[in-house]
Amino acid sequence: MMPTAERWEDALGHYRLALQANxxxxxxxxxxxxxxxxxxxxxxAIHAYEQAIRSDPKLADAYFNLARLYEITGKRAAALRYLSKYKRLVE
Known part of the structure; x- marks a missing residue:
């Protein structure tokens, strides 16, 4: 079963509260x-991934996801930069 919009908003609120606390x-x-x-x-989402990386510069999946989102949004140079960082972390 897919979460309803209300449940997504609840989840987002909980994550934001967790980030306010820490x-x-x-x-x-x-x-x-x-x-x-x-x-x-x-x-x-891009901003949240960037925040995750600032907190943990070795969080490889965040680099990969950022590369993917930057590619989707047409920011190829940024996508390649984050993909390169991802590859360095996983090799």
């Missing part, structure tokens, strides 16, 4: 980014 929580920022992607808020 702005350096890379897991909360990453999970917020995924949820934002799922509801089509691409620009907000």
């Amino acid at each position: 702005p350096d929580d890379s897991t909360a920022a990453f999970d917020l980014a995924i949820a934002l992607e799922d509801v089509g808020r691409t620009n907000e």
Whole structure:
């Protein structure tokens, strides 16, 4: 069963509260980014992934997801930059 819009908003609210309590929580920022992607808020998701990376510069999946979102939004140079960082982390 797919979550309703109300449930997504609840989830987003919980992730935001977690980040207010601990702005350096890379897991909360990453999970917020995924949820934002799922509801089509691409620009907000990009910012949340960037926050996750600031908190944990070795969070490889965040680099990959950022590369994918930047490619989708037509920002190829940024996509390639984040993909390169992802590859360095996983090799």
